[in-house]
Amino acid sequence: MIDEIHHALLKAAAKSHDQLITRPAGLNTRAAKALFANLRKTKLAVEVVVTEDELHWHQDQRGPIGLRLTTAGRESIGLDAGPDSAGTKPRTGTKQALIIAMLRRDDGATVADLMAATGWLAHSTRAALTGLRKRGMILTKGCDAEGRTVYRLTDDATTEAR
Known part of the structure; x- marks a missing residue:
């Protein structure tokens, strides 16, 4: 309680x-x-x-x-x-679905990775990340071995930032 x-x-x-x-x-x-x-x-x-x-x-x-x-x-x-239970999952085959799939990988994705996959500019890619956060998705930020910022998305809200 x-x-x-x-x-x-x-x-x-x-x-x-x-x-x-x-x-x-x-x-x-x-x-x-x-x-x-x-x-x-x-x-x-x-x-x-x-x-x-x-x-x-x-x-x-x-x-x-x-x-x-x-x-x-x-x-x-x-x-x-949560917000996803209300049917807010993206349609398959869309760029948003691609971004979500890339962010759910164990190693996550950099903005550059997402830009290359979607063909979007940096500001559009970052706006898409903000949109995912606004929808209540859990987006964490960390660094890879080269020191680049890597973003990860998890289904489980109890996953801590890496």
Whole structure:
């Protein structure tokens, strides 16, 4: 059972396009760390690397770190499994389906990989990644062996950023 604070935070995140949980205003650092850890431990939220302009709780060597609502978090407040359960999967054979397939590979994909596969320019490719996030898909950002930024998409919201 979740308490009223958790419920309010999860409900607000479920209503947002990016499913990110807002750090409560006025919460001291110690209390914020405890809440962050509790939401992760209970698998109601997952730690993800976000952009500077997205909601985040703290920063580490990977960059700004946010908390994204998981399927378990949505279910704990009585909602369906997530945005994809509403039939928002792309049609097969489309460029969007190709991007999703590339992002789901174990090694993910760079913007350059996605540009080469779709024939899109960088700004269009990045807009497609933003669109996936807005649809509630879990997009993580990491680095490959050469230091290039690699994006990965997972079905399971409990997968941590790599």
